[in-house]
Amino acid sequence: NDDEIPTGVFATLGQCYSPRCTAKNQCYSPICSRLPGQVSLEKHPRIFLSQANKKRRREIRPIYRKERLWVVSVTKEIFDNTSTEDRKRQENIFELIYTENDFVDDLNYLQTYWITKILDIDYGTEESRKNLVNDLFSNIMEIYDINSKLAADLSKRQGESPVVNRIGDVMLKHVTNFEPFVKYGSQQMISKYKLETEKAISPIFSKFVEDTERLPESRKLELNGYLTKPTTRLGRYNLLLREILKHTPKDHPDQVDIPQAMTIIAGFLSKVNEEAGKKENEFNLEMLNEKFSLKYADDLQELELRSEERRMIMKGSLKRKGTGPESSDMQVYLLDNCLFITKQKYVQNIEQYKIYKKPIPLALLVIFLPDQAKKIPSILPYGRSSTGGSVTTNNIEVPAPTNNKSGYPIVFVHLGRQGFGQITLYANTLLARRQWVHKIEHQRLALTEKQKVFDIIPISERFFNSLNRVNCATTYGSSTLIGSDQGVYLKKEKKEDEPVRVLEMDKVSQIEILDGYNLVLVLADKILYTYSLDALLSHDTGVKRGRKISNHVSFFKFGEVIEKTLVCLVRYNAMTSTIRALEPHANPEPKKKMKPHLGIFLRGSTEGLKAYKDLYIPGEATSLQYFKNIICVGSAKGFQMVNIGSARVQSVLDPSDESHDFILQRESLRPISMFRHPDGTILLCYNEIAFYIDKKGRRVRSGWMINWEGAPTAFAFRFPYVIGFDPKFIEVRHMDTGKLVQVIPGTNIRCLNPDPIDIIHCVTEDRLLGCELVFELKFVGT
Numbered sequence: 001n002d003d004e005i006p007t008g009v010f011a012t013l014g015q016c017y018s019p020r021c022t023a024k025n026q027c028y029s030p031i032c033s034r035l036p037g038q039v040s041l042e043k044h045p046r047i048f049l050s051q052a053n054k055k056r057r058r059e060i061r062p063i064y065r066k067e068r069l070w071v072v073s074v075t076k077e078i079f080d081n082t083s084t085e086d087r088k089r090q091e092n093i094f095e096l097i098y099t100e101n102d103f104v105d106d107l108n109y110l111q112t113y114w115i116t117k118i119l120d121i122d123y124g125t126e127e128s129r130k131n132l133v134n135d136l137f138s139n140i141m142e143i144y145d146i147n148s149k150l151a152a153d154l155s156k157r158q159g160e161s162p163v164v165n166r167i168g169d170v171m172l173k174h175v176t177n178f179e180p181f182v183k184y185g186s187q188q189m190i191s192k193y194k195l196e197t198e199k200a201i202s203p204i205f206s207k208f209v210e211d212t213e214r215l216p217e218s219r220k221l222e223l224n225g226y227l228t229k230p231t232t233r234l235g236r237y238n239l240l241l242r243e244i245l246k247h248t249p250k251d252h253p254d255q256v257d258i259p260q261a262m263t264i265i266a267g268f269l270s271k272v273n274e275e276a277g278k279k280e281n282e283f284n285l286e287m288l289n290e291k292f293s294l295k296y297a298d299d300l301q302e303l304e305l306r307s308e309e310r311r312m313i314m315k316g317s318l319k320r321k322g323t324g325p326e327s328s329d330m331q332v333y334l335l336d337n338c339l340f341i342t343k344q345k346y347v348q349n350i351e352q353y354k355i356y357k358k359p360i361p362l363a364l365l366v367i368f369l370p371d372q373a374k375k376i377p378s379i380l381p382y383g384r385s386s387t388g389g390s391v392t393t394n395n396i397e398v399p400a401p402t403n404n405k406s407g408y409p410i411v412f413v414h415l416g417r418q419g420f421g422q423i424t425l426y427a428n429t430l431l432a433r434r435q436w437v438h439k440i441e442h443q444r445l446a447l448t449e450k451q452k453v454f455d456i457i458p459i460s461e462r463f464f465n466s467l468n469r470v471n472c473a474t475t476y477g478s479s480t481l482i483g484s485d486q487g488v489y490l491k492k493e494k495k496e497d498e499p500v501r502v503l504e505m506d507k508v509s510q511i512e513i514l515d516g517y518n519l520v521l522v523l524a525d526k527i528l529y530t531y532s533l534d535a536l537l538s539h540d541t542g543v544k545r546g547r548k549i550s551n552h553v554s555f556f557k558f559g560e561v562i563e564k565t566l567v568c569l570v571r572y573n574a575m576t577s578t579i580r581a582l583e584p585h586a587n588p589e590p591k592k593k594m595k596p597h598l599g600i601f602l603r604g605s606t607e608g609l610k611a612y613k614d615l616y617i618p619g620e621a622t623s624l625q626y627f628k629n630i631i632c633v634g635s636a637k638g639f640q641m642v643n644i645g646s647a648r649v650q651s652v653l654d655p656s657d658e659s660h661d662f663i664l665q666r667e668s669l670r671p672i673s674m675f676r677h678p679d680g681t682i683l684l685c686y687n688e689i690a691f692y693i694d695k696k697g698r699r700v701r702s703g704w705m706i707n708w709e710g711a712p713t714a715f716a717f718r719f720p721y722v723i724g725f726d727p728k729f730i731e732v733r734h735m736d737t738g739k740l741v742q743v744i745p746g747t748n749i750r751c752l753n754p755d756p757i758d759i760i761h762c763v764t765e766d767r768l769l770g771c772e773l774v775f776e777l778k779f780v781g782t
Contacts, residue, residue, distance in 0.1 A: 027220075055203055062121035074162045082163060086450070092163045096240045097154045103233050104151045107144040110137065110226055113212055121549040123204045135194040135610065138187040142180040143230050149173040167244065171237075175264045178234065185231045185272035192224060193283070197656025204651060221570055234269060238262045284312045288333065291353045304337075311336040314439045318425035319407055330425055334439055339365055339412070341423070344598070357420050362444045363451075363743035364709060364729070366413040367437065370424070386722070395512035408433040415729050415745065416709035417688070453721055453732050453742045453780055460491055460774040463499050466765075470772055471509045473752040473761035476537075479763070481520075482752075482774060483508030488522060490537065491774075502536055510754075512558045514567075517584045519608075521556065521567065522546065528553045530609060549609060550580065557754070559626030562644050567609060567630065570621045577621035577635065579642065581611040615642050617649050625674045625755060634671035638663070639684060652684070654697035673715040673755050675722060677735060683722060685715045690722070690738075706738040714751035716760045718779055723760065725751045730762070730777070 021027035058476040070090045071079060084089065115137055119129050153170050154631035180501055213222055219328055241258050248254045267751035289305045302311055314334040331342045331353065340359035407426030410433055414420050459480055464470045472483040478493040489499035503522065510523035513533065520531045529546035536544055549569070552578075556569040567582045585608060615631075630641045632652055639652035652674075653660045663669060666688070673685040681692045681700055690706040693699055710726025717723070720735045727749055732742040746764035752774070753761050760777040 009775060011483075020252070027711050055180065068098065078162050085247050086163070088552070089244060090163060092240065092247065094158075096167065097151075097158050099236070099240070100147065100151045100154055101121040103150050103229060104144065106226055106229055107140060107147065111144065113215065113217060114223065114226075117208070117212065121204070121208055123202070123208070132194070132198065138184050138191060138192050139180050140184060140230060144185060146174065146180060147233075166253055166257075168254035168261060169239065171261040172257045172264075174363075175237075175261045175268075178265065178268045181230060181234045181268055182271045182275055185234070186275035188228070188231060188276060189219050189280050189283050191227055193287075195223065195227075201414060213235075231272065234265065237265050238269075241265075258268045280749070284315070285310055287663070288312075288704050309336070313443050314436070316436070317429055318410070318436075320423070320425055321406060330782065332425065334436075334443065336443060338362055339360070339440065341412075341425070349582060357423060358414065358418070360412065360414045360419070361709075361740070361743075362440075362447050363740065364415040364419060365440070365444065366415060366745060367440060368411050368413070369437070370409050370411055376443070410436060415743075416726070417711050418707070418709055429670065451741050454723075454744070454760075454777040455780055456744070457776040457778045458773060459776060460499055462769065464763075464772040464773045464774065465770055466772075470774055471507075471750075472511050473763075473774065474511045474513055475761075476513055480774075481511050481513070483511045483522070483524075488536075503531070510555060512556070512567075514558060514584055521549075523553055524555060526553055527551055528556060547608065549582070554621070555624075555733050555754070557624040557626070561631055562629055564612070564644075565625075566612060568624055570624065572620045575618065577617050577619065577633075579613040579615040579617065579621065579624070579631070579633070581615065581644070583612040584608075585610050613644065615644075615647050615649075617642060622670070623672050623754070627676070632674055634673070636670075639671045639674065652697050653693065657698045659699040659702065672712065673717075675715075675717040675735075675757075678719065683735060685712070685722065685724070687711050687713070690756050704738065706733055707745075709740065714754065716751060716756045716777070718757065718760070723777065725749055725762070 016027055016032045018027040018032070037687050065327060070728070071087070072094075073094070076432040079087070088735060111493070115133055118133055118136075119126075121129075123129065124132075140741065150170075153174070154167070157167065157170055158164055188688055195209075199209055209223060213220070241262050245254065245258045245262075248258070260417050285305045312333065312335055316332060317329045318332050320330050322329060322640060328343065331344060333340055333342065338359045341356045342353040343356045345354060352714050407428055409424050411422055411424045413422040427436060453694055459473075460482065464482075464484060466487045468484050470482055470484050474481050476490075480491045481502075482489045482499060484490055487501050487505050488503035488508055488511060490502050491497070491499040505522070505524045507525040509526075510521070512521040513519070514521065518533045520533050520536050522529045522531060530549055531546040536546075538544075550571070551570050552573075554570045554572050558565075558567050560566070565584055567584065569580050569582065571578045603752055617633055617635060617640055619635040619637045621633045621635050625632045627641075629645075632639055632641045634640075637651075640649055641652050642649050653663070667689065669685065670687045672687060675683045675685070677683060677692070683690055683692055688708060688711065690708070691699065691704065692701045706722075708724050708726075709731055710724060710729060712724030712726050712731075714725045715722060716725070721732050721741070722735050724731045724733070727747075729741060729746060730742075730744040730749060732744075733740055747767060748765045750763050752763055753759075761774065762777060763772050763774050765772050
């Protein structure tokens with residue numbers, strides 16, 4: 001017989017399940033059989049049953065504590081006259097009201113047994129006790145004032161009728177005052193930390209907490225459990241209201257009021273999460289700052305942990321494998337701007353951190369997974385679909401794949417001259433490693449987009465390779481002339497067009513088009529040639545012959561000085577460099593100016609170059625810049641200026657300026673480029689540093705200096721930015737602040753036109769594809 005089958009347990013008939021529950025010390029369970037007033041079998045000899053249909057289903061009326069269910073708070077007549085759907089609604093309303101009363105009672109308990117007692121105990125000073133209460137309980141009594149009024153109005157509405165008709169208006173009246181929940185929720189982490197810290201350092205407070213938590217009024221719930229009740233209560237409101245709404249008739253006023261109240265509550269919940277996130281971030285950074293030992297002050301200043309913009313993205317433990325003391329857990333922190341690795345240590349039982357490696361700016365961070373090296377694409381300038389972010393194997397010696405018994409390896413690489421190289425750390429699980437890689441990549445890309453100054457515009461992606469390396473490039477109209485190991489190529493603007501070779505010759509290192517003279521200068525295998533532009537770019541299939549200008553040419557530079565257009569070619573011989581200045585001359589018959597485009601050229605030009613003057617400087621010249629009345633040359637002796645008229649050579653730097661003395665002490669410095677600032681000062685760019693001088697060669701902006709992250713071999717200028725080209729990355733810095741604003745990593749990066757100030761052509765290698773990518777750095781917004 002189905003009626004004979006047990007369907008539940010009637011707890012009041014048995015002994016309490018808690019081993020600590022006795023007749024004198026009852027437990028906290030609401031259905032404990034020893035609690036006074038508990039339901040007994042004598043008072044309720046049978047359970048109310050109703051056979052609703054022939055299938056002998058039972059509608060069992062649960063029996064718990066009287067105040068916990070609406071069904072036991074009303075008479076049988078009311079219950080029978082209430083529809084099934086409304087019964088569910090009344091139960092949900094009943095739950096909302098009694099849980100609100102419980103919540104207010106809990107807040108009152110905190111006031112009575114904790115806040116008041118802490119202020120009265122013999123512990124510390126009165127001010128310190130007030131501060132402790134404020135840290136632990138924040139504005140919890142503001143919430144008590146608001147919710148006690150809400151509980152009173154809900155109880156009043158419940159007292160008006162056993163069947164509550166409307167509840168949404170009461171909620172809507174009070175939820176607009178829930179702003180104190182936001183402040184309280186944001187302080188939760190601080191409250192928890194303060195409680196644990198105070199218990200650890202004060203035996204008196206620890207004993208007070210232990211004794212109070214054992215009181216019957218505490219219901220054996222720890223203080224932390226009560227401190228979280230306001231935030232959990234705010235989140236529970238919409239769950240309760242949603243159930244009420246589910247069983248509310250469509251034309252009922254609550255169908256309007258409850259959704260409005262839920263929207264307001266959801267807004268406060270969103271604010272709580274936002275403010276709690278901010279406070280948690282601020283708190284974590286503050287705790288981290290306090291745990292660093294003082295000898296790492298310089299690194300702390302670089303991290304800017306107290307900056308309002310600083311955010312902690314992720315933190316966790318990774319292992320460093322090794323022998324002896326080198327094998328240990330490392331605490332790794334990912335901030336919004338950098339990643340750094342620390343080691344934990346204890347000084348007089350106080351936890352401290354020491355920075356294990358120099359913090360890595362995210363722009364200079366590269367990571368790769370050695371056990372997946374073959375699957376990871378190379379790093380190329382972002383903007384290409386084939387790029388793989390910063391997960392790369394380029395420029396890095398990839399360790400042999402490791403077995404996963406020792407963990408899942410991540411190799412962190414700090415790019416640049418000031419970086420520490422690379423370090424391999426191990427995550428305990430594959431999931432942990434994925435989280436680290438994802439967080440680092442996501443934040444690095446977000447930072448890149450935020451700080452991006454230059455876009456990458458591909459010119460040629462897979463045509464050139466290691467057998468035909470690109471060495472130089474220049475612009476002609478909307479097309480590009482590219483010089484490589486096998487000749488000169490013309491690349492039209494259309495992306496689908498492959499470069500076409502227009503001149504076959506070996507080792508082309510420089511190309512320059514002389515506007516207005518119909519000339520192209522080509523330096524190939526240290527021999528300088530001139531070609532007629534129209535002949536070079538014509539569609540004739542015959543051999544295109546140029547005029548040989550000079551042998552043993554290291555490089556040349558085209559520009560204007562003393563109101564003359566000159567081509568200066570540099571030849572190094574023994575201990576001196578000869579700078580031969582040539583002046584382009586045009587056909588005396590004037591030509592009609594035409595917009596340059598392919599297919600329209602004048603034939604039979606007699607244009608060429610004529611000698612102007614020879615200049616001599618000591619040492620090997622490596623760079624040359626044009627100014628109004630002089631040319632400046634970079635050499636092993638530093639920056640030197642040459643007067644075109646008198647041929648006099650002197651140092652750019654004023655030898656009487658003592659602030660230049662440090663340059664003599666740095667033998668590794670190599671002068672490369674000079675750029676004029678709009679304010680008249682001149683930026684001197686060396687391979688390690690950059691600083692400003694005035695027209696007389698004296699140092700200006702004392703204390704201001706750029707220390708390049710890499711070791712640039714070339715520079716470009718696009719006000720207000722100066723761009724340095726290291727073989728492993730391009731760094732872009734602001735000329736006024738010197739701040740690093742963008743880094744573009746790559747492999748064997750080269751600038752293809754010396755000291756550009758307008759269009760910047762570059763090339764980098766893609767080792768996995770075995771080709772070279774020619775691209776243009778385009779200023780964002782142009």
